[in-house]
Every structure is written in structure tokens, then in C-alpha cells.
Amino acid sequence: MHEIYTIKNMVCDRCIASVLTIFEGEGFTVESIELGQVNVVKTEKSNQECNLESLSIQLKKNGFEIIKNDKDTLVEKLKIELINAIEAGRTEQLSQDLALRFGKSYSVLSKLFSKTEGVTLEKYSIQLKIEKVKELIQLGQLNFSEIAYSLNYKTSSHLARQFKMVTGVSMTEYKNAKEWNRKTIDKII
Structure with a gap:
């Protein structure tokens, strides 16, 4: 059985290494990790419910946060997609690419982003x-x-x-x- 955690502010390889260290330090078995997401193996022996509060504290100390709702998860995924696109030089048709990638119109994505972050996707x-x-x-x-x-x-x-x-x-x-x-x-x- 698996559980996926969406993590706010994971923006680089050093962030991945830091978050992995925190999860493992709290006794979680990490199956995979990528920008913004940690896939954890849940076992019957695991004490993950008890460690979740401690995990949240450790993540916050290091500038990260577990995202708990779908809207915030989508906004974090948008951020990661934009960061990756700019790093890879894929900015020519960014609004169309985002709409295709997330299956929502660019205006819907932009409104959600603006409402959540206080700045437009374009800015x-x-x-x-x-x-x-x-x-x-x-x-x-x-x-x-x-x-x-x-x-x-x-x-x-x-x-x-x-x-x-x-x-x-x-x-x-x-x-x-x-x-x-x-x-x-x-x-x-």
C-alpha cells in the first residue's frame, strides 16, 4: 500500500535530497521522490500516523510543507511545471502546454493560481x-x-x-x- 504526499517548495535537486532525509529520519520508507511529491510505502508495522506530526514539524523547519487539498496541490504542480519549462527553455507556448498538461483551460488555471498565490501565472x-x-x-x-x-x-x-x-x-x-x-x-x- 502506498501514500503520496505533495510537498510545497520542493524546487530543486537539493530540496529532493533534504525532503528524502527528513522522511527517512522520521521512519518513513520512501519508494520514490520527485519535485513536489513523495511516494511512501505504508506497512502494517509503520507508525506513520504518529510520525506525521513530527514529519510536518521537520519539513516546516526546512521550508517545506505537506499540502492537504487538491487546489493547493494543483498550484504547486503548476509552479513545478513552470520552473521545469523555464529551466528547459520550453516557454514558447507555455499557456497551451499548461492547459494540455493539466486538462483545464489556461484561464481556469490562471484564476486558481491568482486566487491562491496573489499573483497571476504570467507574472x-x-x-x-x-x-x-x-x-x-x-x-x-x-x-x-x-x-x-x-x-x-x-x-x-x-x-x-x-x-x-x-x-x-x-x-x-x-x-x-x-x-x-x-x-x-x-x-x-
């Missing part, structure tokens, strides 16, 4: 992109045009305008300042 994805731009600027391997192209912007000037609107500084100013005030992905909202 959230822009914030994710800007943090990715900051990372790419910091790495110094791509010029601004290449960064724009890698994130599927039509022109580098569109990215430049959006970057300045979100951060308050130009990409050149950001690069020259070398004050890498980046946000972690789980702190964007």
Missing part, C-alpha cells in the same frame, strides 16, 4: 525568467542576446524592458554592479 513566470536571467548574467557565459534567445524572447530589447521593469535596473547595470541580489525560486511568491 510568476516572468519573475522566474528574470531570476534565470540573473543567474545567466552571473555565470557570464552568454551575452544578452543569447540569454534572450535561450528564454524564447522575440528580441533582446523585450527582455531588457521586462528586466528593468521587474528589477528597477538595466541588465548592464546589474552585470556591472556585481551585487547578485537573486531570489531563491521558492521565495518568488
Whole structure:
């Protein structure tokens, strides 16, 4: 028998390792784990009901949380899908891809996301992109045009305008300042 836990704020491989350590430390047998989800084997001998409160406390101490309702689960899955799409450079038809992936219209997904998180899906994805731009600027391997192209912007000037609107500084100013005030992905909202 299995039980699946949806976990809020799992956004990277280090998060997966941390959550796995917490679950195993609390005596859970983890069958599989991926961003936002832990599949646990339930056994008759397990004391999982007793450990659930302790597990929740340990997760919260490390910035994670067990999600208990379907709407919050869907929002967390949307976040993970957006993070993965931006990392993979799959942002060209994002609204259509999300609608197909989740079997709901983009407007329904966006309304749910906005109601739950207080920001639209579009603004959230822009914030994710800007943090990715900051990372790419910091790495110094791509010029601004290449960064724009890698994130599927039509022109580098569109990215430049959006970057300045979100951060308050130009990409050149950001690069020259070398004050890498980046946000972690789980702190964007």
C-alpha cells in the first residue's frame, strides 16, 4: 500500500535530497521522490500516523510543507511545471502546454493560481525568467542576446524592458554592479 504526499517548495535537486532525509529520519520508507511529491510505502508495522506530526514539524523547519487539498496541490504542480519549462527553455507556448498538461483551460488555471498565490501565472513566470536571467548574467557565459534567445524572447530589447521593469535596473547595470541580489525560486511568491 502506498501514500503520496505533495510537498510545497520542493524546487530543486537539493530540496529532493533534504525532503528524502527528513522522511527517512522520521521512519518513513520512501519508494520514490520527485519535485513536489513523495511516494511512501505504508506497512502494517509503520507508525506513520504518529510520525506525521513530527514529519510536518521537520519539513516546516526546512521550508517545506505537506499540502492537504487538491487546489493547493494543483498550484504547486503548476509552479513545478513552470520552473521545469523555464529551466528547459520550453516557454514558447507555455499557456497551451499548461492547459494540455493539466486538462483545464489556461484561464481556469490562471484564476486558481491568482486566487491562491496573489499573483497571476504570467507574472510568476516572468519573475522566474528574470531570476534565470540573473543567474545567466552571473555565470557570464552568454551575452544578452543569447540569454534572450535561450528564454524564447522575440528580441533582446523585450527582455531588457521586462528586466528593468521587474528589477528597477538595466541588465548592464546589474552585470556591472556585481551585487547578485537573486531570489531563491521558492521565495518568488
